[in-house]
Amino acid sequence: MGKFIPGAVLLTAWAGSTLAQPPIPPASVVRFNTLCATCHEGECSARLSFRLDPGATDSHIRRYTGDIPQQAARELNALLEHMKLDCGYYAIDLPSPKDGRWKAELLQQLHAAEERAYFIPLGNLAAGRHRFTLTFEHEAVVSVQLVSARFDIAEQSGLRTREGKAAAVLVADKPGDYYLRLRTEQPARLLALDMEPLR
Numbered sequence: 001m002g003k004f005i006p007g008a009v010l011l012t013a014w015a016g017s018t019l020a021q022p023p024i025p026p027a028s029v030v031r032f033n034t035l036c037a038t039c040h041e042g043e044c045s046a047r048l049s050f051r052l053d054p055g056a057t058d059s060h061i062r063r064y065t066g067d068i069p070q071q072a073a074r075e076l077n078a079l080l081e082h083m084k085l086d087c088g089y090y091a092i093d094l095p096s097p098k099d100g101r102w103k104a105e106l107l108q109q110l111h112a113a114e115e116r117a118y119f120i121p122l123g124n125l126a127a128g129r130h131r132f133t134l135t136f137e138h139e140a141v142v143s144v145q146l147v148s149a150r151f152d153i154a155e156q157s158g159l160r161t162r163e164g165k166a167a168a169v170l171v172a173d174k175p176g177d178y179y180l181r182l183r184t185e186q187p188a189r190l191l192a193l194d195m196e197p198l199r
């Protein structure tokens with residue numbers, strides 16, 4: 001009878017470490033991918049180095065985020081683990097539009113206001129040139145990056161809007177999942193993103 005106990009203990013431990021974890025909310029994922037990723041993007045060592053103890057990790061994170069709730073710091077920490085172990089971006093739990101047109105309500109949820117940045121999952125793109133038309137509420141100067149799931153970056157920086165609009169043409173080298181990362185010089189509200197493949 002006693003021999004069944006280790007299995008039961010193992011199962012409980014496993015359930016506790018994986019199944020019980022709620023998904024990380026988009027706000028933390030977007031912040032990680034626009035802030036922490038400037039240094040930690042593409043770190044795929046498949047392990048944590050543990051050079052920092054938990055207290056040091058916490059103050060390291062808060063050095064960049066400012067004072068944030070403990071839960072938010074934990075989420076950001078977990079996202080670095082995910083980056084290192086899975087070698088990719090954490091899935092953002094929001095629907096992507098099928099027609100290539102993102103509207104303000106969805107973009108709002110993909111915005112890290114503190115970073116003046118957006119991180120937008122584009123889904124699967126064909127290889128080739130794509131045009132991204134941005135509509136802001138006011139004039140803005142914006143840098144646009146097309147990032148592959150393997151962290152290859154094509155960038156157009158210092159784009160200036162005219163009547164709130166700017167367009168970037170960027171090349172996807174291979175077919176696959178892509179993301180758009182935007183950063184504006186001043187706080188700016190993005191009202192629309194339209195994506196179209198070019199011949």
Ligand code: HEC
Nearest residue numbers: 035036039048049050051052057060061064065076077080
């Ligand atoms: C300016 C660059 C930079 C930024 C921005 C940055 N980090 Fe780091 N981070 C580092 C460096 C460098 C180390 C390695 C420190 C060491 O081990 O001495 C590190 C270490 C860590 C560690 C310990 C990892 C390990 O494997 O031991 C964690 C966790 C971490 N960072 C999370 C974050 C999070 C979350 C953010 C965003 C809020 C962030 N970092 C932003 C540069 C940065």
